[in-house]
Amino acid sequence: MNHKMIVHNSHYVVKGTVIALAAVLGMGVASANPVGNSYKVATMPQVKSMLKQDSGKVSGNTVIYTGKKVHVVVAAVLPGFPFPSYEIHDVKNPTLKIPAGATVDVTFINTNKGFGHSFDITQKAPPYAVMPVINPIVAGTGFSPVPEEGKFGYADFTWQAKAGTYYYVCQIPGHAATGMFGKIEVE
Ligand SMILES: [Cu+2]
Secondary structure, eight states: OHHHHHHHHHHHHHHHHHHHHHHHHOHHHHHHSOTTTTOEEEOHHHHHHHHTTOOOEEETTEEEOOSSEEEEEEEESOTTSOSSOEEETTEESOEEEEOTTOEEEEEEEEOOTTOOOOOEEESOOSOOOSSOOOOOEEEEOOOOOOOBTTBEEEEEEEEEOOSEEEEEEOOSTTTGGGTOEEEEEEO
């Protein structure tokens, strides 16, 4: 209980900072990191059908995507997975391999009742601090709303993937520091 309250208090502090930063840096940052304004709501049956639309193929701890247009569908902390983590095709925090130049449609769904999360892409490598100052974010969702019973927030964004090594991270304080991140290899 205490942990949850601390996370939520910190969440609002960081959220205010992000909004102030976005205001200073202009609309480019605001649209790349919309701070939860663009989330829609799905039920668990809808979430399960959305997860099946991921276009990658699992190979061990890696999900391999092919083609000029790929669709990454990622959940935060599906039932049965350890907190805090991401899942794609039921693989925890997989490495994503994406062709350089691909148009990447990302759908991020927070299925973790009671906790906010984000799915943001950066070239900043781990380790991450408890209060992660992750800058710059190249694309992402910003903070999700906190899911209530049977209602899960999801957000979509499109990323034009250039060659390089990236990481997807959760910017809620403490989450990336305790393992809520994964690698993206674009080549
Ligand atoms: Cu998180």
